[in-house]
Amino acid sequence: MADEALFLLLHNEMVSGVYKSAEQGEVENGRCITKLENMGFRVGQGLIERFTKDTARFKDELDIMKFICKDFWTTVFKKQIDNLRTNHQGIYVLQDNKFRLLTQMSAGKQYLEHASKYLAFTCGLIRGGLSNLGIKSIVTAEVSSMPA
């Protein structure tokens, strides 16, 4: 029964730890984001396995995406995705207007350029989950204004 605050704090520490251990230069930024995303990938794989142990087989891709938006997101962030859009050709846009990991940080445009660091882990989480459900994917994140 780990509390939400614990996970939030651990996540923030992870991000700053990874960045501290790679002090120099612009090129490191990409490498750090990759590291965080890979961590999220492994966690996502494990989590989706535990989570879908007892659920029925998914009918199609859209079903899987709906599962991610509702159940998976609720487990991880205690709320559902606010908006899911698709072009029915393999691109899905999930919109969360109050992203849990960013709400405690800022509200507005001031720290927008740092937001991507905190999203890398979650992108990996989704990519890991999808890969274990049989979907190869690329997940990118965009923040228009904290905490959305």
Next chain:
Amino acid sequence: MSRQANRGTESKKMSSELFTLTYGALVTQLCKDYENDEDVNKQLDKMGYNIGVRLIEDFLARSNVGRCHDFLETADVIAKVAFKMYLGITPSITNWSPAGDEFSLILENNPLVDFVELPDNHSSLIYSNLLCGVLRGALEMIRKPRCTADT
């Protein structure tokens, strides 16, 4: 009604698994970045310390424990209230030193080590060192400066 209750405990279990898995990924990454276990231990302790200084505020805000009058009470509160609130377990307090300023917390089923096996070449790695750092950070914030943590 019973179905909803089931969902509740299930989702709580899942979020603790999220924490466990994330911690595992973190330790794995640290082991890859730093070659020797001592550095990893130090890094975990530092991270735990940073988490602890923030966690104590969250803890004090949520629980309504008043001031602890002595170290014995502090130990009690840590084991029975704090651990229960954040990790869902109640460690046992043993091994009080004769001077009354040291004790051991024994965690029977540590949720951080679910699904974890340590390979042989990392025998000096203290896996749960984060917890030590958290306790150190939290207690230092409420002014118990001469406090060291050990596993």
